[in-house]
Structures are given as C-alpha cells and as structure tokens.
Amino acid sequence: MNNLTKEAVKSLADKRMPLFYDYLALPTVSTEHRAIPETVTYVENLIQDLGGETQVLDDLGGHPVVYGFFKASPTGNANKTLLFYNHYDVQPAEPLDEWQTDPFTATEKEGILYARGTADNKGNFIVRLNAIAALLETEDGLPCNIKFLVEGEEEIGSRNLEKYLQKYADLFKADACIWEFGGKDNEERFVIDAGIKGMAYLELTADSAGIDIHSSMGAIVDNAAWRLTQALASMRDVENNILVEGFYDDITPPTKEEKELVASLPFNLESTVAQYGLTRPLITDGKEITPSEALVFYPTMTICGILSGFVGEGTKTVLPRTAKAKVDCRLVPGQTPAHIADCVQKHLDKHGFEDVKVHLLDGQKAFRSNMTDPFVQQVVKSAEKAYGTDTEILLVPNNAGTGPMYIFDQYLKLPILCSGVGWSGSRAHAPNESIRMADFYEGIMHMIYLMGEFGK
Amino acid sequence: MNNLTKEAVKSLADKRMPLFYDYLALPTVSTEHRAIPETVTYVENLIQDLGGETQVLDDLGGHPVVYGFFKASPTGNANKTLLFYNHYDVQPAEPLDEWQTDPFTATEKEGILYARGTADNKGNFIVRLNAIAALLETEDGLPCNIKFLVEGEEEIGSRNLEKYLQKYADLFKADACIWEFGGKDNEERFVIDAGIKGMAYLELTADSAGIDIHSSMGAIVDNAAWRLTQALASMRDVENNILVEGFYDDITPPTKEEKELVASLPFNLESTVAQYGLTRPLITDGKEITPSEALVFYPTMTICGILSGFVGEGTKTVLPRTAKAKVDCRLVPGQTPAHIADCVQKHLDKHGFEDVKVHLLDGQKAFRSNMTDPFVQQVVKSAEKAYGTDTEILLVPNNAGTGPMYIFDQYLKLPILCSGVGWSGSRAHAPNESIRMADFYEGIMHMIYLMGEFGK
Numbered sequence: 001m002n003n004l005t006k007e008a009v010k011s012l013a014d015k016r017m018p019l020f021y022d023y024l025a026l027p028t029v030s031t032e033h034r035a036i037p038e039t040v041t042y043v044e045n046l047i048q049d050l051g052g053e054t055q056v057l058d059d060l061g062g063h064p065v066v067y068g069f070f071k072a073s074p075t076g077n078a079n080k081t082l083l084f085y086n087h088y089d090v091q092p093a094e095p096l097d098e099w100q101t102d103p104f105t106a107t108e109k110e111g112i113l114y115a116r117g118t119a120d121n122k123g124n125f126i127v128r129l130n131a132i133a134a135l136l137e138t139e140d141g142l143p144c145n146i147k148f149l150v151e152g153e154e155e156i157g158s159r160n161l162e163k164y165l166q167k168y169a170d171l172f173k174a175d176a177c178i179w180e181f182g183g184k185d186n187e188e189r190f191v192i193d194a195g196i197k198g199m200a201y202l203e204l205t206a207d208s209a210g211i212d213i214h215s216s217m218g219a220i221v222d223n224a225a226w227r228l229t230q231a232l233a234s235m236r237d238v239e240n241n242i243l244v245e246g247f248y249d250d251i252t253p254p255t256k257e258e259k260e261l262v263a264s265l266p267f268n269l270e271s272t273v274a275q276y277g278l279t280r281p282l283i284t285d286g287k288e289i290t291p292s293e294a295l296v297f298y299p300t301m302t303i304c305g306i307l308s309g310f311v312g313e314g315t316k317t318v319l320p321r322t323a324k325a326k327v328d329c330r331l332v333p334g335q336t337p338a339h340i341a342d343c344v345q346k347h348l349d350k351h352g353f354e355d356v357k358v359h360l361l362d363g364q365k366a367f368r369s370n371m372t373d374p375f376v377q378q379v380v381k382s383a384e385k386a387y388g389t390d391t392e393i394l395l396v397p398n399n400a401g402t403g404p405m406y407i408f409d410q411y412l413k414l415p416i417l418c419s420g421v422g423w424s425g426s427r428a429h430a431p432n433e434s435i436r437m438a439d440f441y442e443g444i445m446h447m448i449y450l451m452g453e454f455g456k
Numbered sequence: 457m458n459n460l461t462k463e464a465v466k467s468l469a470d471k472r473m474p475l476f477y478d479y480l481a482l483p484t485v486s487t488e489h490r491a492i493p494e495t496v497t498y499v500e501n502l503i504q505d506l507g508g509e510t511q512v513l514d515d516l517g518g519h520p521v522v523y524g525f526f527k528a529s530p531t532g533n534a535n536k537t538l539l540f541y542n543h544y545d546v547q548p549a550e551p552l553d554e555w556q557t558d559p560f561t562a563t564e565k566e567g568i569l570y571a572r573g574t575a576d577n578k579g580n581f582i583v584r585l586n587a588i589a590a591l592l593e594t595e596d597g598l599p600c601n602i603k604f605l606v607e608g609e610e611e612i613g614s615r616n617l618e619k620y621l622q623k624y625a626d627l628f629k630a631d632a633c634i635w636e637f638g639g640k641d642n643e644e645r646f647v648i649d650a651g652i653k654g655m656a657y658l659e660l661t662a663d664s665a666g667i668d669i670h671s672s673m674g675a676i677v678d679n680a681a682w683r684l685t686q687a688l689a690s691m692r693d694v695e696n697n698i699l700v701e702g703f704y705d706d707i708t709p710p711t712k713e714e715k716e717l718v719a720s721l722p723f724n725l726e727s728t729v730a731q732y733g734l735t736r737p738l739i740t741d742g743k744e745i746t747p748s749e750a751l752v753f754y755p756t757m758t759i760c761g762i763l764s765g766f767v768g769e770g771t772k773t774v775l776p777r778t779a780k781a782k783v784d785c786r787l788v789p790g791q792t793p794a795h796i797a798d799c800v801q802k803h804l805d806k807h808g809f810e811d812v813k814v815h816l817l818d819g820q821k822a823f824r825s826n827m828t829d830p831f832v833q834q835v836v837k838s839a840e841k842a843y844g845t846d847t848e849i850l851l852v853p854n855n856a857g858t859g860p861m862y863i864f865d866q867y868l869k870l871p872i873l874c875s876g877v878g879w880s881g882s883r884a885h886a887p888n889e890s891i892r893m894a895d896f897y898e899g900i901m902h903m904i905y906l907m908g909e910f911g912k
Contacts, residue, residue: 197672201771210733215784216653216856218758219750220728222736225759225781226692233689236682238808272676277666277777280678280811294675302674303681304774305765310782315657315818317784317858318760321733325681326766328671328773352694355736362771400672402773 004134004448010441012137013130019046020126024106024115030063030089030155039088040064043125043150050133052148057168062160063089063152067171070132073141077455081145083174085408085416086125087154090117091429098431111437118435119426121180125150127421127440128178131447143455147174154180157362162407169411176375176415176454177408178447183422184439185394186271190387192379193418195368195398196405197299198331200340203359204228204348209321212309218319225308228323231353232303235344240283242301245350246343252334254297257371258397265292265394295400300330326361330402337363367405368398369415375454379417382449386442419446460590460904466897468593469586475502476582480562480571486519486545486611495544496520499581499606506589508602513624518616519545519608523627526588529597533911537601539630541864541872542581543610546573547885554887567893574891575882577636581606583877583896584634587903599911603630610636613818618863625867632831632871632910633864634903639878640895641850642727646843648835649874651824651854652861653755654787656796659815660684660804661780668765671773681764684779687809688759691800696739698757701806702799708790710753713827714853721748721850751856756786782817786858793819823861824854825871831910835873838905842898875902 023046028039040063044054047068058064066088072078093103093116101107106115117123128148135142149172151161165172185191208224236242254262267290272278284294304327309320329340341360348356369376376395383393405416421443427433479502484495496519500510503524514520522544528534549559549572557563562571573579584604591598605628607617621628641647664680692698710718723746728734740750760783765776785796797816804812825832832851839849861872877899883889 199773201773208734208736210735213732214857215756215758215760216751216786216858217732218756218784218786219754219856220738220740220747221732221734222696222739223758225762226688226696227736229685229688229759229762230692230694232682232685236686238686240678240682276669276673276677278664278677279666280664280683282676283678284676291676295672298675300671300674302671302679302773302775303685303765304671304772305767305776306681306685306779307763307767309759309761311761311763311780315782315784316760317655317657317758319758320761323762324767326771328674328771330672330674400675401670402672 009134009444012134013444021106023122024117025104027104028089029092030153036063036152043088046129057164060163065164066150068148070142070146072145075140076143080455081147081174082454083147083177084128085177086150086180087121088150089152089155091155100432112434113437114432114434116433119422119433120428123435124180124420127443128447130444134448143451158404165407165411174414179416179418182418182420186424189392189394190383191394193396193399196403197400198364198366199402200329200337201362202327202341203361204356205324206356207322212321213319215317215319221319223319224323225320228325231348231356234351236301244343244347250334251332261395261397262292262296267291296397299332302328304328331366333366333368364402365406367409373415375415378453382453383446385449386446465590465900468590469900472586477562479578480573481560483560484545485548486609492519499544502585513620516619521620522606524604526598526602528601531596532599536911537603537630538910539603539633540584541633542606542636543577544606545608545611547611556888568890569893570888570890572889575878575889576884579891580636580876583899584903586900590904599907614860621863621867628868630870635872635874638874638876642880645848645850646839647850649852649855650832652859653856654820654822655858656785656793657818658783658797659817660812662812663778665777668777669775671775674775677775679775680779681776684781687804687812690807692757700799700803706790707788717851717853718748718752723747752853755788758784760784787822789822789824820858821862823865829871831871834909838909839902841905842902
C-alpha cells in the first residue's frame with residue numbers, strides 16, 4: 001500500500017496548479033461550441049503527460065469523447081479497473097457583470113478558488129489526475145487500472161453520449177465508476193450518492209380556439225386555461241398524491257439496505273425552511289413517509305411552469321385560445337419516461353381531457369447502485385480516511401436529482417458512486433463558481449485511498 | 457313631425473364632413489393625455505356652432521367632461537330630455553405599421569372611412585350632432601331637449617366619471633339615454649343592447665417559498681403552481697359550473713319580457729365556430745340553457761391568464777415559488793363585484809387554500825334597462841324606420857360585455873339603450889379602425905327618427 005502523506009500530496013498538487021489554471025482558462029462553453037478542439041487536446045495532454053494513453057472518439061457526432069487509460073503497476077491489481085466519468089465542457093459564464101473575478105481567469109482568495117468550471121467539472125478531473133500523479137510518484141505506483149471517459153456535452157444534456165457508450169462499451173469496460181460530481185452539503189457532511197433519479201419532462205398543451213377571444217364570450221366558449229387547469233388538478237390531489245393510473249407501476253421496491261441507509265439520514269427541517277423561505281408545510285408533513293424517504297425513494301410530479309393568456313400588470317379581458325404547462329416527473333428505478341408520458345395521456349383521455357396533449361420533452365431513467373457491492377463500502381471507507389472523524393459521511397442510495405447514470409448501467413453494468421470537491425457555496429451554473437482548496441486537497445486524498453482500497 | 461328626406465340629411469352630413477375629419481385629426485389618446493385641451497374646445501365648438509350651450513366640468517380631476525344642451529323647439533316637447541353619452545378620447549394607434557392609412561388622417565376608400573376614432577367613438581358623436589343639425593334646419597326644429605355627456609377617459613376605464621355624475625346629477629338629469637356604441641353584427645343585423653354585464657376582475661396569487669427551487673425538491677416542497685391550479689379547479693368543475701358558494705346570490709331573475717326577447721334571438725353556431733376557430737363544443741352544449749340565454753343572463757368565470765415558473769422553449773427543472781392567475785367574472789344584475797371577490801376568498805379559505813389570495817382589480821356592476829319602458833320601443837321603432845325592412849333589428853336585454861352604465865343608473869335613473877354606426881369590421885381598438893359611410897348616414901336617420909318618437 002502506498003504511504004502518501006497529505007503534505008506530500010498537497011505539495012505535488014500545488015506544483016501542478018498551473019496545469020489546472022490553464023485548463024480553467026479554456027472557455028469550453030459547450031452550448032456555444034467554444035474552444036472544443038483545444039480543450040480536447042489539453043485533456044489528452046494532461047493524461048499523456050502522466051503516461052496514460054488516450055483516444056479521441058469523434059465518429060458519432062457531437063463534441064469528442066476522450067478516452068484515457070492508465071495501467072495498474074506491476075505490484076497493483078491488473079484485474080480491477082476503475083472508471084472516472086468527467087466532462088470538459090462548462091456552462092456559459094453569463095451574466096458576466098455578476099462575477100467578482102474574470103470567469104476564465106482562476107483566482108484564489110482566502111482559500112477559495114473562483115472560475116467557471118472549478119466545481120463543475122474541471123476541478124474534479126484535475127483531482128483524479130493529481131491522485132494518479134501522486135500514486136505514480138510512489139514506489140508502488142497505481143493499485144488498479146484506471147479509465148477515463150471525459151465528454152464535452154454534459155452541460156447540453158449529454159446528447160450523444162449514449163451512442164459512444166454503446167459503440168465503445170468494450171473500450172470503457174470497468175468494474176466500478178466514480179461519477180463526475182459530489183461534495184459537502186450545507187452542514188459540511190460529505191455526501192456519497194450511489195445513484196440518481198430519472199426524469200420524464202412533459203409539456204401539456206390545451207387548445208380551444210384559433211384566436212384569443214373577448215372574455216364576454218366566456219358564457220359559451222370553452223377556455224384552454226380552464227381545460228389545462230382542470231386537467232392538471234385531475235392528475236394530483238390536494239394531498240399531493242399522484243392520481244395518474246399506472247404512474248407507480250414497475251417501481252423497484254427499495255432493498256433492506258437502502259431502507260436502513262435512508263432511515264439513518266439526517267434531515268434538518270429548520271434549515272430547509274430557512275434555506276428556501278418555505279411558507280407552506282412540507283408535503284410529507286402528517287404522512288407516514290419521512291422527508292428523506294420521499295427525496296430518495298418517491299417519484300415526483302412538479303408543475304415547473306404554466307402559461308396562458310394575459311399575465312401582465314393590471315387587467316385584460318381575454319379568453320385564451322391556448323395554454324401550456326411544463327411538468328417534471330422525477331422517476332425512481334423501474335419507471336420509464338415513455339411509460340409515464342403514456343400513462344399521463346391515457347389518464348387525460350380517460351377523464352375527458354382528450355384535448356390536452358402530452359409531449360415528452362426529455363426522458364431519463366433512474367439508477368441506483370447495488371448497495372451490497374463491495375465498491376460501495378470502499379468509497380465510504382476511503383472517504384472516512386480522507387475526510388477524518390470530524391466529517392460525517394452520508395451514503396445515500398440515490399440523489400434526488402437526475403443525470404445519465406442509467407446509460408452507463410445499460411452498457412457497462414457497474415456500480416456508480418459520487419465523489420467530488422463541491423461545497424454548498426459552489427454556485428455551479430451561476431456566477432462566482434468556486435471550490436475550496438481544502439476540499440480540493442481532501443478530494444485528492446479520497447481518490448488515492450479509494451484506488452488503494454479498490455485495488456486490494 | 458319633421459319630414460326630412462334621406463337625401464337632404466346625407467347632403468347636410470356631407471357638407472359637415474370637414475368638421476368630422478378635423479375632429480378625427482385630433483390625436484386624443486387618453487392614456488397618453490394627448491391633445492386633451494384642444495379636443496375639449498373642439499367638442500364645445502361643435503355644440504355651440506349648432507346653438508347648443510356647453511359647460512366644461514373639470515373640478516373633480518381627470519380629463520374634463522363636456523356638458524352640452526339643446527332646448528326643444530317651441531313646437532317640441534320641453535318635458536322630455538334625451539341624454540347622449542359619448543367620449544372624445546381614443547385608443548392609442550399603435551402598432552402604427554399595421555395601418556394602411558394614417559390613423560389621424562381620415563381616409564375614405566370604397567365607402568369605408570378609416571381613422572382612429574371613426575367607430576369608437578368620435579363617429580357616433582358626429583352622428584348625434586348631424587341629426588340635431590338636420591332637425592334644426594327644419595321648420596319644426598328639435599322635438600325634445602337634448603343633453604350631451606362627452607367624457608375623455610372612457611378608454612382608460614372612465615375612472616373619474618362617477619364623481620362627475622354624482623356631483624352633476626341634476627345637470628345631466630334626463631328621461632332616457634343613448635349609449636355611446638352600437639351597430640351591426642356580422643350578419644348585418646342592427647343590434648340594440650338595453651344593458652350590459654358587470655365585472656369582477658380578480659387576481660389570485662399563491663406563494664410557497666422565498667426563491668425558486670430545484671425541482672428535485674418536489675418530493676417534499678410544496679409548489680405554488682400546484683396550489684393555484686388546484687385552487688382554481690375547486691372553483692369551477694369540468695362541466696363549467698361555478699362552485700363558489702354565494703356566487704349566484706342576489707341575481708335578479710330575468711323578467712318575462714327579457715326571457716321572451718332572448719328566446720327570439722338568433723344564434724348561428726356555425727359562424728361562431730368559424731369566427732373564432734373553436735375546437736371545443738360550446739359550454740352550453742347538452743345543457744338546458746341556450747347560447748343566447750347564457751350570453752345575456754348568466755354570469756361567467758373566465759381564466760384570462762395564468763403564469764408560474766418556467767414557460768420558455770424546452771425544459772427547465774424549477775419548482776416555482778409563486779403563481780398568479782387573472783380571473784374575470786362577468787356579472788348580471790343583482791351581483792356586486794365586492795361580494796364576488798369575498799365569496800371567492802371565502803371559498804378558498806373553506807377548502808384549505810388560505811394561501812391563495814384574492815385581489816379585486818376592477819369591479820363594475822351590471823345594468824339592464826326596464827324592458828317595459830316606452831323608450832325601448834321608441835328606439836326599436838325608429839331603428840326599423842331608419843334601417844328599413846331588409847335589416848333585422850335585434851333587441852337584447854343586455855350586452856355580454858361590460859361598461860359603466862350602472863353609474864348612470866345610480867345617479868340618473870333612466871333607461872339606457874345602445875345605437876351606433878359600428879360594423880363587424882370596425883376594428884375598434886385595433887389598426888385600420890373604420891365605419892361604413894352607408895351606416896353613418898343611416899345612423900343619423902335613426903337619431904332623427906328617435907328624437908321624433910321620443911318627443912311625441
């Protein structure tokens with residue numbers, strides 16, 4: 001086992017800091033297709049400079065996917081391969097005037113490093129590389145094989161990733177995967193998500209006429225806004241139970257291990273209420289399920305938006321011809337987006353709302369790692385070692401958010417866990433994105449210890 | 457009785473046409489407070505030039521109200537006074553690029569006169585004056601006293617009119633009133649409305665949090681869009697019955713005469729469907745009430761607009777903190793806006809929607825003339841004479857729209873009927889506003905015959 005001190009790792013990371021700064025200086029805004037070729041080359045060089053081999057995959061459209069590979073050292077375990085999933089693209093920096101530093105000039109102030117991509121996701125890629133660099137400087141070298149999948153379209157929905165995973169499943173074959181993100185919550189607990197929820201993002205539209213009509217005709221003319229309102233209200237009752245037949249079909253029930261994990265999760269009602277300024281009770285209030293159970297195990301149906309007719313200041317007497325709503329259903333393992341969209345349309349048809357049409361705008365399945373896979377405890381154990389006894393480690397069967405883990409599961413069949421150097425002030429996707437340098441160094445240690453555990 | 461030929465009246469009206477053109481050239485856009493003093497002076501002069509007396513009332517705020525008076529001739533009936541209600545202000549001309557002629561340069565093409573204010577409402581004022589001018593040229597002169605109330609804030613909600621009517625009730629005292637608008641429908645029938653619906657325009661707002669929240673929190677955090685949707689759906693069922701307790705309180709039941717009139721009204725389903733491009737059945741379909749009964753006798757509850765959260769193209773996963781809806785209730789005689797707003801809030805509170813708040817943005821009561829008042833038949837009979845046997849005359853107890861008739865009723869207590877020279881292509885409030893010259897001449901005849909009937 002490699003015996004790396006925190007001091008030595010920090011020293012090496014500091015020496016390599018210019019590489020990180022230069023990486024952050026590349027304005028790789030995927031939605032604008034900016035700086036893609038030079039970033040791909042930069043990522044390749046970062047891997048090659050440490051002795052890794054690379055392939056740039058660009059035969060299936062979209063921004064190239066970079067494959068990277070480091071072989072286990074002769075004393076390491078060449079039968080175990082760990083896959084790191086990262087992305088080299090970032091969100092736009094706008095609104096620029098809200099940045100206190102230049103978004104593409106990394107700037108450290110009081111232990112916090114500011115730049116677009118620090119947290120999401122260039123920082124975590126550098127953390128993985130720094131861990132490899134540190135291990136390669138030891139006598140024992142790498143305890144396992146390492147693969148990288150670094151894509152360039154994560155911020156625009158990973159829209160070509162599945163094709164690459166399907167075609168190159170053999171190339172990316174591994175035994176376990178560390179996901180691109182992760183970090184500490186607002187109470188400084190290190191959170192390890194072992195999965196993610198899915199999503200069926202629906203648009204519902206109702207049309208009642210060819211033109212907007214003077215509202216005096218409301219005595220006889222039907223109204224798209226009323227139709228959509230009534231249709232939505234038929235889908236979820238005032239107790240927030242989802243009433244769509246078949247919606248809960250096929251849900252994989254949580255295992256004993258998953259239930260135990262969720263039962264042990266802390267939930268701070270006061271801080272949740274304060275954080276969001278909630279004026280209503282939680283929808284789990286007075287129910288048998290806890291907030292943590294709801295967040296992890298229960299699907300949702302959320303009106304993300306609704307629009308019809310006149311919505312300016314004051315009054316306008318119009319009978320709207322059309323109405324639309326955006327409805328986001330977060331899914332749990334077993335549910336499929338197409339089935340959800342189908343159930344909602346069938347529900348509407350059955351209840352006399354044939355005029356309300358459902359379109360599936362975005363669909364992703366959920367994924368949850370097998371909590372009895374040894375990798376789960378390897379990630380937890382190495383986190384305990386890296387973050388120390390002062391830091392509480394939370395293992396969560398799945399995050400309440402959504403991401404494309406399910407396609408990794410489909411083509412690679414492996415456990416996927418999250419580890420990263422984000423914090424509650426990271427402002428991913430927002431101005432003044434940042435990571436804390438202390439988290440950065442700890443994150444490197446976590447990856448070093450994890451590779452050690454994993455290669456045993 | 458004056459024996460004026462149509463030819464003589466047309467000839468006089470044509471001679472007076474420059475006065476009309478100059479009146480239309482004044483850009484009296486009330487919402488921009490444009491050209492108010494010069495228009496007031498112009499209106500005064502138009503009345504004075506025919507020998508009428510005027511007073512400009514401007515002691516109660518807002519744009520001045522012009523009072524005009526013509527005394528019955530010695531052979532006329534000095535015991536009967538007819539009040540003409542008109543307004544000198546117009547809507548903005550925007551969007552200017554959609555006008556085919558200059559909005560403030562009256563332009564006649566193929567018998568149609570285009571300019572802002574032709575239909576709404578400068579044309580009808582000139583029609584009244586031309587009728588008086590024609591009568592004054594006859595030996596018998598005016599068959600009755602005539603009063604004018606010409607206000608300058610009709611297009612901005614007649615917001616000061618009630619104060620003037622209250623203070624100057626004695627000045628405007630009359631036996632009957634001809635309302636500012638009227639005309640022919642899309643099947644060339646001349647429509648005489650004898651009243652108008654009222655309105656309670658409500659804004660409903662729901663708030664659930666201080667900030668918009670990532671929609672993954674939808675598993676536990678309540679959602680303003682759902683709250684408002686469910687609250688609205690509780691107010692009106694899918695059969696379009698209004699479920700708010702007390703909503704139908706105090707409605708004055710229609711009289712036998714009103715019912716008979718409405719039973720005789722034509723309703724053309726095909727042309728209604730075609731005009732608006734309706735894709736849904738009428739809400740009266742399969743019910744015991746007819747479309748005409750619904751339009752005249754039944755109050756409405758219309759969602760004019762609803763907005764919450766993300767409503768752009770594509771997807772955004774947000775849990776909205778706030779939601780609002782505009783709800784327009786058209787009222788029938790007996791209902792009051794404050795009571796309606798109160799009932800809706802009580803309904804929401806009673807059904808667990810205390811978080812949804814009701815604000816009354818605009819309130820007007822309905823008005824219906826006494827259909828047995830002799831004035832009603834005088835207007836109908838004179839219309840039959842003016843428009844001839846080829847034109848069907850429709851007498852309607854009240855229009856389905858809304859206007860401030862009720863304040864005339866409150867302070868002056870008189871029957872109010874509509875007559876005007878609008879047509880189905882008039883485009884009031886829109887670009888290319890127009891009247892047809894044939895209607896203009898017929899409208900003058902209608903007023904001449906009406907004054908004759910009224911003064912008998």
